[in-house]
Amino acid sequence: MKKSHQVTMKEIAKKLQVSVSTVSRALKDSPELHPETKQKIVAMAKEMNYQPNLLAQSLRSSRSKVLGVIVPELTSHFFSSNISGIQDTAYKRGYNIMICQSNERYDMEVANVKTLVSSQVDGLLISLSRETKELGHLQELYDRQYPFVLFDRVSEELPVTQVIVDDAGGAYEVVKHLLEQGCRKVVFVSGPEELYISKKRREGYEKALREFSIPLQEDLIYVSDMTPAGSRTLADQLIARKGEFDGVFA
Numbered sequence: 001m002k003k004s005h006q007v008t009m010k011e012i013a014k015k016l017q018v019s020v021s022t023v024s025r026a027l028k029d030s031p032e033l034h035p036e037t038k039q040k041i042v043a044m045a046k047e048m049n050y051q052p053n054l055l056a057q058s059l060r061s062s063r064s065k066v067l068g069v070i071v072p073e074l075t076s077h078f079f080s081s082n083i084s085g086i087q088d089t090a091y092k093r094g095y096n097i098m099i100c101q102s103n104e105r106y107d108m109e110v111a112n113v114k115t116l117v118s119s120q121v122d123g124l125l126i127s128l129s130r131e132t133k134e135l136g137h138l139q140e141l142y143d144r145q146y147p148f149v150l151f152d153r154v155s156e157e158l159p160v161t162q163v164i165v166d167d168a169g170g171a172y173e174v175v176k177h178l179l180e181q182g183c184r185k186v187v188f189v190s191g192p193e194e195l196y197i198s199k200k201r202r203e204g205y206e207k208a209l210r211e212f213s214i215p216l217q218e219d220l221i222y223v224s225d226m227t228p229a230g231s232r233t234l235a236d237q238l239i240a241r242k243g244e245f246d247g248v249f250a
Helices: 009-016 020-027 035-047 054-061 077-092 106-118 136-143 167-180 196-211 228-240
Strands: 066-071 096-101 123-126 148-151 186-190 221-223 247-249
Touching: 009 020, 009 035, 020 035, 066 077, 066 106, 077 096, 096 106, 106 123, 106 136, 136 148, 167 186, 167 196, 167 247, 186 196, 221 228
Parallel strands: 066 096, 066 123, 123 148, 186 221, 186 247
Antiparallel strands: none
16 A cells, blocks of 8 residues: 655645745744744645654654553553543643553563653553562663653552552541441452552551451451452352351452
8 A cells, every 4th residue: 555645844835935944833833923924834734734743753852742551451440531531631731642551460561661661652650460569660760760650559669659549548438337337247358468559448447447446357358359250259259158247348
């Protein structure tokens, strides 16, 4: 298939018999140009279907105006909502985003980071995979002062900007509500124990129990692998224990 011709500023300049620099300033909406001249150039660019060369612009400015986003899974409503918010905010500030998913795998997360960095994105927003325990790939970014932010699935080992919700406080309020309703044997369904959010939710769960002088029962704590199959197995286990608990926090 023949590659379509990309119109250049030089061609627009030749068509209107003006300099290339004049075309460039007009397309950048420079206040230095006469409005009529600017209007003619913009109209001609539109007529000729001119598209700016983003790669050339990024090479000149050393900025790609693109952010990389890495999430554990795209099918999750939580992460798809996050991506929507990131994209809306980035777009308002003149940025686009590139999205990768780790599929909850450490090796894929590492590969995602390498791919996005080599694509010269201006920064990364990362939510860690379920498997991620070794942080060498992120420590390398930090040591290079490469801009990145962790969100939701974060780590306490890296002193970087992190965007999180109050998992401990939220867990405390939920369990406290159940206890106020008379529940005394509340099951806690946790995510993988090494995840920061799981640790914080357990903190909130235990705080509420202490406040009501209820001893912690390890047999009421279940760890989910956060997969559909694992969740079904866990649900079957809880159904089999019907009558042994009176509330569930998951």
